[in-house]
Amino acid sequence: MTDDDDRDRFWRAVTGIGTCMLVTKSGGTLHGRPMQALPDPETNTIWFLSDLATHKEDEIRADPSACLTFADTEEDVYVSVTGEMEFVDDRDKLAELWSPEAEDYFEGPDDPNIVVLKFTPSIGGIWDGSEMEVVDEEDVDDNETPYEGTTVTFTVTSETSS
Secondary structure: OOHHHHHHHHHHHHHHHOEEEEEEEEOOEEEEEEEEOEEEHHHOEEEEEEEOOOHHHHHHHHOOEEEEEEEEOOOOEEEEEEEEEEEEOOHHHHHHHOOHHHHHOOOOOOOOOEEEEEEEEEEEEEEEHHHOOOOOHHHOOOOOOOOOOEEEEOOOOOOOOO
């Protein structure tokens, strides 16, 4: 499989699953919370709408590195990706990302407490159980996974797109 095929599988999985756990650093510990991911494969970006009143914004300002994990247990597909998170002050981007689901969390796209977060992936992994080779359980050690994930790397640019 080519790198492009792996990246396509990654983006299809992330887009299909939608909700992820966003993990940031809080001092010396890690802190995770579920978030609705808004992937944009064309710009190599995963967007989020967030509330300024939460602790995650302080955590991101202190350390922009983050990890996203996605899981589709029905399809046996799992994704983990690390990268950098940043704030984007762009009300046009917010309007573009606005959806009926966002209304469950915010008063509307003009809510002053909404912040747009941009996640730029650097390296990820995808584990797709549908592509697992069936193995005899006797041949697998107790601490061994019967299949390996695929590593996906991304070209990271310093350019900020909005």
